[in-house]
Amino acid sequence: MLDVTKIRADFPILDREVNGKPLVYLDNAATSQTPKHVIDVIVDYYQRLNANIHRGVHTLSQEATDAYEQARLKVQKHFNIAKAHEVILTSGTTHSINLVANGFSSLLGKGDELLVSAMEHHSNIVPWQMLCERTGAILKVIPMNIDGELVMEAFDQLLSERTKLVFCNHVSNALGTINPIKEIIAKAHEVGAAVLVDGAQAAPHIQADLQALDVDFYTISAHKVCGPTGVGMLYGKEAWLKKLPPYQGGGEMIAEVTFDKATYAELPHKFEAGTPNICGGIAFGAALDYMNQIGFDAIATYEHGLLEYATQELLKIGGLKIYGTAVEKTAVISFNIEGIHPYDIGTILDKLGIAVRTGHHCAQPIMDFYQIPGTVRASFSFYNTKEEVDVLVAGVARAKNMLL
Numbered sequence: 001m002l003d004v005t006k007i008r009a010d011f012p013i014l015d016r017e018v019n020g021k022p023l024v025y026l027d028n029a030a031t032s033q034t035p036k037h038v039i040d041v042i043v044d045y046y047q048r049l050n051a052n053i054h055r056g057v058h059t060l061s062q063e064a065t066d067a068y069e070q071a072r073l074k075v076q077k078h079f080n081i082a083k084a085h086e087v088i089l090t091s092g093t094t095h096s097i098n099l100v101a102n103g104f105s106s107l108l109g110k111g112d113e114l115l116v117s118a119m120e121h122h123s124n125i126v127p128w129q130m131l132c133e134r135t136g137a138i139l140k141v142i143p144m145n146i147d148g149e150l151v152m153e154a155f156d157q158l159l160s161e162r163t164k165l166v167f168c169n170h171v172s173n174a175l176g177t178i179n180p181i182k183e184i185i186a187k188a189h190e191v192g193a194a195v196l197v198d199g200a201q202a203a204p205h206i207q208a209d210l211q212a213l214d215v216d217f218y219t220i221s222a223h224k225v226c227g228p229t230g231v232g233m234l235y236g237k238e239a240w241l242k243k244l245p246p247y248q249g250g251g252e253m254i255a256e257v258t259f260d261k262a263t264y265a266e267l268p269h270k271f272e273a274g275t276p277n278i279c280g281g282i283a284f285g286a287a288l289d290y291m292n293q294i295g296f297d298a299i300a301t302y303e304h305g306l307l308e309y310a311t312q313e314l315l316k317i318g319g320l321k322i323y324g325t326a327v328e329k330t331a332v333i334s335f336n337i338e339g340i341h342p343y344d345i346g347t348i349l350d351k352l353g354i355a356v357r358t359g360h361h362c363a364q365p366i367m368d369f370y371q372i373p374g375t376v377r378a379s380f381s382f383y384n385t386k387e388e389v390d391v392l393v394a395g396v397a398r399a400k401n402m403l404l
């Protein structure tokens, strides 16, 4: 069981007030808050360790390099990745997906097919559309049903020997749906297609075992797992990472450079051009440490309790409709109240100190599917409480009374 009072004391920001009210932070699907443990690591880096990595013989550079490579090992261990050099440290999920999409430019041609799930974040749609424009490959959509679950029979029918790549999020940021990625990966492999799973929204709730999943690529952003913005992971199977060309050229990613030619560095450096977010990478490792010390089983159980309670209480409000009612879902509730624009609810909630997201949540195709402009999204973390759910529900009821 989680000691939430003790956990909340780790997050300085949870003490602040917004518009004269205690902050109720329910926008965790957009970004998580940062515990003191991680803030301390960031401060310590700049006070004691700051140097460029992988270059200098001097002590600071060596210590910074060690700390950065330690972080890579923490990421490797957390996701049960076979080899440390299969962990590419990037600026986040968006960067990771673009890196892979760019790499496939030279591996695809006319008539090749890519399958994308109907519930992707724009960052797992647009890079592939750009890839299709460059290569003549065709993007096809795995449809979803009204509950926000993928239609697996349709997926089976879309798969063929023309399918080269399949991409899907592990958890939908807009609906909370947990997708059956193990099944998707196994079926895609049967036709010889590679699979990229966008794990950005799963990572705060589920500890994925990437070897057991046998996934080809998996991406996450540190800022959704209590780490800083601007850093994240691309996992790729070694064979794929060797096959893909570098994404960016520059320092750190080369073996040798003359004006005739450059040869590329070994993995992971081949994909890590330029000075990385060194402090961010180290803090990313510290954030995973923090979450592991709480424990993902305990987090999942606790958050599921919050989800059930919040769902039950919100549905008591007349006219409130929840989008995303998958059997398997994380603690995300996307909703609207009939006759009210989501933005107006969000604005009133903010006046009450409650932070929710309103809009399309970077997943416009989902909103088109439901024929709505957007939703109000409350997304919960292990540091949220039942009392905060009560504040949300009272706030939504009040907003409804004011607006209708």
Ligand SMILES: *Cc1c(COP(=O)(O)O)cnc(C)c1O
Residues within 6 Å of the ligand: 029, 030, 092, 093, 094, 095, 121, 123, 124, 169, 171, 172, 173, 198, 199, 200, 201, 221, 224
């Ligand atoms: C947050 C998120 C992204 C984008 O992550 P960035 O950190 O902005 O690159 C992509 N996909 C999903 C499912 C997300 O939740």
